[in-house]
């Protein structure tokens with residue numbers, strides 16, 4: 001599914017990713033933990049194709065296809081989804097419209113029929129309900145005036161509607177209350193099947209109680225310095241990252 | 248002819264009319280082509296090269312014959328209009344009458360440069376209502392120099408929605424003078440897409456308590472187009488709100504200007520004035536000049552103004568693209584969102600739909 005091989009990336013003169021190698025097989029959920037500034041968000045941006053990052057070495061294969069040369073919108077159409085650490089506000093853009101434009105753009109690229117307004121609203125309302133969001137979320141402008149937790153839920157709403165093959169959740173659990181955390185976990189777990197994989201970036205073991213990962217990786221100093229089973233997260237919570245960077 | 252304004256005049260500092268003075272304009276030629284009119288079920292008055300075309304127009308109960316009324320104001324363009332005007336609408340809505348909508352179309356075309364100077368008058372009696380949808384269109388090199396005299400009596404409401412879609416060799420100067428009585432409202436919105444050089448200058452006088460003025464505008468310009476939106480709102484009575492939201496989207500080497508002056512007389516206590524001008528520069532060569540001016544002589548007033556000039560937010564563009572939306576569409580969505588605030592006060596569905604349609608096709612041309 002996703003193969004990251006020896007990925008090096010820089011922002012301006014600063015090398016942030018210094019040889020990340022990571023494979024997420026079909027149907028698996030992997031977690032990435034690591035200290036602030038380690039390069040976790042950078043990795044998520046490089047994977048989703050944001051401008052401003054220069055890949056100096058390595059490759060990324062998504063379902064066998066090298067995605068590093070693809071535009072972000074094409075990566076989305078092939079089934080990649082990034083839940084942003086800091087979701088972006090779009091004043092003047094209605095949430096429902098945004099979601100529908102996005103879903104239909106992806107469906108068009110995949111050669112599927114577009115959803116009309118009625119069919120879309122039915123789908124969206126169902127997803128809103130599942131995520132225990134207020135109905136007026138669809139009417140409001142994208143993320144404008146949303147609380148921190150509401151923004152994260154809105155990312156999950158997008159994920160639920162776009163049904164990606166690979167979801168990267170960048171600290172989606174930060175700032176969520178316990179109920180929201182469970183809802184996010186349910187959202188991810190409900191997509192879980194042999195065609196869905198996820199990369200969950202988190203600082204806390206808590207989320208991993210609800211979404212049990214197949215593997216946990218530690219990213220420090222721009223590299224994966226340790227990988228292990230779900231229990232590694234517990235270990236890290238007890239011992240911290242001290243000494244890992246040197247490894 | 249009276250003299251054209253030069254940039255030495257403070258009010259014309261940012262708009263250079265030399266490209267216009269370099270051209271010698273003749274009389275408007277006769278027109279044979281039938282203009283394409285919007286599919287709106289309203290009475291219409293259609294002017295071809297400045298002359299009312301009765302075959303294309305329909306009857307409107309409140310239209311009177313054109314009369315060359317005396318213009319107020321001494322702005323250079325008004326004086327030139329006073330000298331040359333030959334026609335225009337002359338509308339009087341009786342007190343208490345809801346006159347519905349009226350479509351005012353000006354279509355221009357000709358092989359050699361020509362000029363015309365429409366002089367329009369609209370008067371609403373007490374409590375009357377009118378929605379005027381005005382379309383300026385044309386092709387070729389011409390100069391349309393319009394003057395509007397507007398009188399809105401107590402409790403009346405005049406909605407004036409305007410689409411300026413002249414060809415890119417045209418010049419459009421429009422000067423509007425509006426007197427607004429107590430409890431009356433003048434709601435104006437201009438969408439400027441056309442002309443080589445255009446200037447809309449509005450002077451609105453709020454003359455009685457709780458008189459309201461909306462002077463909103465959006466301009467989307469590209470190439471070497473120049474668009475100027477200049478307003479003066481005079482608060483001459485207490486408790487009057489005024490609202491101005493002006494959005495400029497400038498591509499290529501286009502230049503935009505907004506000059507907005509709010510004058511608050513000593514007696515105009517509890518004035519509530521709001522002015523916001525924002526520009527989106529889509530290219531490094533595009534330019535915007537913004538000049539807000541407040542002159543306040545009352546002590547208990549609320550007047551806010553703000554101005555921003557910037558580019559599209561690339562983080563927003565990426566957010567949309569990461570959701571599968573192609574880059575060009577993402578940019579268009581953000582531009583539409585940027586304009587939305589100026590369009591939002593257009594409280595008339597058919598007009599709004601008309602504006603939305605032309606906005607959607609504007610992007611395709613850039």
Ligand SMILES: Nc1ncnc2c1ncn2[C@@H]1O[C@H](COP(=O)(O)OP(=O)(O)OP(=O)(O)O)[C@@H](O)[C@H]1O
Nearest residue numbers: 011012014016034035036037038039040041042043
């Ligand atoms: N535009 C930029 N210019 C220069 N340095 C940058 C830029 N963006 C990020 N960095 C640096 O890159 C490094 C990695 O940042 P990144 O956001 O990927 O960290 P992170 O692992 O996600 O951290 P956190 O856990 O705090 O979210 C940091 O040192 C950061 O300061």
Ligand SMILES: [Mg+2]
Nearest residue numbers: 040041042085
């Ligand atoms: Mg981060």
